[in-house]
Amino acid sequence: MLLAFNILDGFQAALTPENLALALAGCLLGTLIGVLPGIGPITGVAILFPITLTLGLDDAATLILLASVYYGSQYGGSTTSILLNVPGEASSVVTTLDGYQMARQGRAGQALAISAIGSFIAGTASVLGLMLFGPPLSEVTTKFQSPEKFMVVILAFATVSSLAGKNIFKGLLAVTFGVILSTVGTDLQTGVVRYTFGELKLQEGMDFVIIAIGLFAVSEVLTLLEDTVHGETVVFQKAERIWVTFKEFTFSLGAIIRGSVIGFFVGLLPGTGASVAGFMSYGLEKRISDTDGTFGDGDIRGVAAPESANNAAAGGSLVPLLTLGIPGSGTTAVMLGILISMGIRPGSGNVFAETPELIWTLIASMYIGNLVLLLLNFPLVKLFVKILEIPPWFLMPMILVISYIGVYSVNNSGLDITIMTIFGVVGYLFRKLEVPLAPILMGLILGDDLEQNFRRSLVASRGEYATFVDGWLNILLLLMAVAVLFLPQILSRIRGTNINEEFADAGAEV
């Protein structure tokens, strides 16, 4: 009963007129960002976070706004999957298969509608799941000592590296690079200044917002620039009216429910984000329902299943995120960074018990975000599609200028803009070389935790390194980390099927 009380509290907090307005604004903004070519949810959340801080909102309101942006941008990504055959992010790759076909047949409206309805139902299911699984799992963290906390960070690193796609070593390289960045600045325990090149401003360390905007936003602009120069353009289908008949809805309901359940449980597992959920539910739905061979030719269930699944997975992945501090995707990695900068450190403490107001408000606001999106997108999709007509010569500098403001607002320092630019180039080169970017961010965000727990553990054990594999919990966490890293590789060696390549491709986008 305590659970119900908390979520109701969360709704109460989220449903004040001010917060509701923020949710609405966030969803709108998020959808706009999601629809913008080349600008994914990570960039959206990273750019908007520092700007959100200039609004002078309290923590709960900030979380509501950013959660709505996150949800909105995901939905915007689905919109472009359907109308343009261009997935906004990895999780909506599979939606293009039937969604774009439907759009070509003039049924874009139904595809968009079922996507919104499916997402809403899945969102509802995953909030229920989160209420059930979140608090008890979070209890476990109270048993954690420093060695366990160290191992949890290792598991988070393994997880985010495994999302890297084809070459796991590039994921590990990226995460290590991130840890290297995290050691810049003053060592809190001894006051020793490390790797600052004598620059006074670096003594406080690297700010993850600046690095995130550089790695994601600036490098996205550079990639976009390259595509524009190379003359790669897209053709989009029109959606006249967003609607779905009751018959079509009941026809898709099975797919939505199955998608929601699969999505949530896939999301629960660390290391399998929304993209995997989308592929799995599409594969399963095809096996169950595709009796007439219509999947791939614009079957509405082929849109309903993955769209429900990726939304449910986004909810499910909040469980490892909020209990252990393990993010399931690049965007949730940014969300984790934001939570940590607010002093909420999942995995290091029981956040459901320590800061229930914020956590339940966040969960409630994600749910409200679903509802807002459902209502918002039906009338506004035409407007969103207009965004695609912004010419690149205005779009690119616009994103840059907004990024500059975001970065500048962190410390009011021009040096930060230089650092951002450098990381923009790094991000662009890494994209080219298929080195994933999200792990760099994770390494930077959690590097300090890693070191502090490493040192505390060794203080407690008087320098005995065996303390890290002492106790079943440690060994379990270590085994999980190894499994997360190498199991997908081994499985794909054994099976050697096509879908693994697709997974890898999708993973590379995270």
Add this chain to the structure above:
Amino acid sequence: MSDETSTTPSTTPDNGHSSDGTPSGAAGWSDRVLGLVCLAIAAWYTAEARTFDGTAFATGPVGPKTMPTGVGVLFGLLALYLILKPDGPPRWPTRQASWQIGLVVISSYIYGRVMEPIGFIAASAVMMAVIGLLFRAPPKKLVPLSVLFPTLLAFVFNNWLELRLPAGWWGGF
């Protein structure tokens, strides 16, 4: 990194890329260069780590040098792996695109240097105009937009939000 699929469906795989098996000869040079750069960083980082001295503060068995040393060595090993087992070459931009990307990067760098002295509006307007010109934007639209957009942003942030953008030459609001 959502945009790699989104804007360039064709840039992904298949230009001689093989995920396992070492591409021979020149094919893997991109990754090798990355590996070498990372190896150099690792060497410098690890060497630097050895100079940190935390003994003045009694902090237990592990001081400020231990983890950077370990991380540096790991980074070096991963870099070595990349040199020995590189992936196939990525699709690099054409010469024209490289030039334009370079110009945008340089203007972004200069922007960071001059934004505080000359002000947000002036710096942003110049940068938007430069990028616009690179893309042959119609000047009739480009010039007013380059001035109006930063002005609008400066107005919103300075008046309604808790941020003061550098005023510089043209003054703020």
